[in-house]
Amino acid sequence: MPNIVEVRQKDSLSLYANPPNDQIYDFKGYFTNGTEDDEDNREALSLENTLWANTVLASSGHVIAIVVYTGKETRSEMNSNQSTTKVGKIDLEINRLSKFLCFFMVAMSFGIVALDGFVGQWYISFFRFILLLSAIIPISLRVNLDLAKVFYSYCIYKDEDMANTIPRNSTIPEELGRIQFLLTDKTGTLTQNDMIFKKMAMEWAQFDLDSLNEMESMLQENCANGIGPMNDLQIDPETGEVEFIADNRDNLKKSRKVRRE
Numbered sequence: 001m002p003n004i005v006e007v008r009q010k011d012s013l014s015l016y017a018n019p020p021n022d023q024i025y026d027f028k029g030y031f032t033n034g035t036e037d038d039e040d041n042r043e044a045l046s047l048e049n050t051l052w053a054n055t056v057l058a059s060s061g062h063v064i065a066i067v068v069y070t071g072k073e074t075r076s077e078m079n080s081n082q083s084t085t086k087v088g089k090i091d092l093e094i095n096r097l098s099k100f101l102c103f104f105m106v107a108m109s110f111g112i113v114a115l116d117g118f119v120g121q122w123y124i125s126f127f128r129f130i131l132l133l134s135a136i137i138p139i140s141l142r143v144n145l146d147l148a149k150v151f152y153s154y155c156i157y158k159d160e161d162m163a164n165t166i167p168r169n170s171t172i173p174e175e176l177g178r179i180q181f182l183l184t185d186k187t188g189t190l191t192q193n194d195m196i197f198k199k200m201a202m203e204w205a206q207f208d209l210d211s212l213n214e215m216e217s218m219l220q221e222n223c224a225n226g227i228g229p230m231n232d233l234q235i236d237p238e239t240g241e242v243e244f245i246a247d248n249r250d251n252l253k254k255s256r257k258v259r260r261e
Contacts, residue, residue: 020073088172105133149173
């Protein structure tokens with residue numbers, strides 16, 4: 001390929017790349033300073049030859065670049081999702097019930113007009129029955145639920161058993177009654193840095209409080225046979241203390257003790 005001075009003087013440079021897609025870690029294409037069929041002056045391009053949007057060069061020098069994707073064809077734009085409004089399950093259930101009642105109301109109005117034999121201006125009678133039967137749709141129920149949700153949020157905010165609780169969304173407070181499983185990370189805010197060992201699940205085995213001795217023996221055996229950083233651990237079978245033996249030049253000394261609770 002020509003050097004940077006020759007590249008600037010070229011007026012027949014071309015770049016061929018794959019169509020726009022949302023794969024941010026994939027880019028395939030090639031650069032040529034001749035025709036598309038000229039394979040001698042072609043150089044392959046990969047992800048290492050690309051720069052992200054708003055990229056700043058940290059080193060001195062310059063880069064000759066070309067914009068490949070713009071607007072909605074960029075990877076960041078194609079991977080972005082539109083923000084959605086949180087809707088509770090009870091709202092979805094009421095929506096489905098309202099649609100069914102609306103269909104039932106129209107069908108009933110049409111059935112009454114059909115039983116009457118479509119006499120005269122039957123379409124006026126059809127809309128008249130729709131107005132008469134419109135009370136089937138619980139419009140006031142939605143208003144009452146919205147007011148109830150605001151009251152729920154106020155009660156949560158004023159509850160002394162949940163001090164400093166701030167409900168930031170008054171749309172789904174009733175969803176708290178549907179919670180069956182709560183998944184959290186083990187941060188100090190929740191656990192107060194006091195965790196008790198219950199069970200450890202691995203790909204090939206599971207250990208609990210009853211099988212700690214077996215796990216310790218397997219750990220000690222594997223550490224003794226290995227040459228990794230855990231080779232300097234020793235477990236006292238009587239007291240259960242884990243001793244870390246550090247190599248301090250000529251002699252070995254005990255640098256730290258960790259007691260198993």
